[in-house]
Amino acid sequence: MKRDSRLSATLHALLHMADHTAPVTSEVLAKCMSTNPAVVRRTMAGLREAGLVTSEKGHGGGWRLARDLTAVTLADIYRALGTPEIFAIGNKTEDPVCLVERAVNHALGDALAEAETRLLQRLGEVTLASLADELRRHRSSVHQHGGPDHAS
Template sequence: MRRDGRLSRMIHVLIHMDKRGGKTTSDTIALMLNTNPVVVRRTMAPLKQAGLVRSDGGVGGGWSLARAIDNVTVREVYEALGSPPALAIDAAIDHKSCPVEQAVVAGLHAVFQTTEDFMLEQMESVTLGTLARHAGETMG
């Protein structure tokens, strides 16, 4: 299963946008991510819907932050991106009538739910501002 790297990429972009100030074009973001500006626009669209970024078209346009990064949590970005699956594993259901399989699936789903709940709680407690300051500490 391919891993979804959009969360880290978008947090990376949002922190750079904050450090740059002003507006950042899709072309500039595409260079940061080694991708196409169309992919950038498609990925940024749900962040705009969630009220995390704004966009202005035309000359001098681009993407800008809608809120201070100290007021944006990792969880908000994660949810704006559609809450992609956090785990690359899942419980297989091959024989629905098998009581052993039913017990295994129920037990694993409980573990997965507990893991996801913990992950979301942690994401809620970390702001992009915190990550930006940590990046500044490791760079300087």
Template sequence: MRTDNRLSRVLHALLHLDGMDRPATSDEMGHMLNTNPAVVRRIMGGLRDAGFVTSVKGHGGGWTLTRSLSEITLLQVYDALGEPTLFALGPSEDAPSCLLERAANEALGDALQTAQTLFREELSGVTVADLATTANAQRA
């Protein structure tokens, strides 16, 4: 199964953008993230729609932050990406009339909902600036 790494990539990109004194092109960001510039534009589009970044086309254009990293929580970034699926696990639909399958699905659903809630709570308490602080402390 393929992993969805958009959240970590976008956080990485935001941290780099904060340290730049000019707009970063999609090509530059693609090199930073080891991905195609078209992928950068696609994943950054949700952040633009959320008001975290802006983009300007043409010579001298690129991506820039519109808000301080201390004003952006990891949950807000996760939501801007469309809330990527956390787990590959899910309910079975093989025998919807079977009471045993329903019981198994209900237990799994409850556990997944609890995990989703905890994940969102954890993300809501961390800003992107907190990540920069952690990285800078590790450099020292």
């Protein structure tokens, strides 16, 4: 089953954008997201509607972060992406006749709802600023130990 990696790819792109003072083009972001510029524009349009990024047209244009990194949580970005499905598992039938399947659905439903609530709570606790700080620590450590610093 294919995983939905939009949140991860978008976070990657936003952290690259945080490293730039000038707007970043869809073409540049497409490279770091391993996709094409049309997908970037569609993704960024949703983030723009949520007030997370702005766009500038024309020569020298591109995408910029619209808010301070401390004011943007992973939950904000998740919602701006349209709240993709968190889990690939689910009930075989939503309204079963079989009593055994009803019991299974109830148990799975409770467990999945609890896990989703906790995950969304955690996403709300993590800011882009905390990810950028962690990135800086890793870069510092890599440079001190002579390892490669991958730009994308």
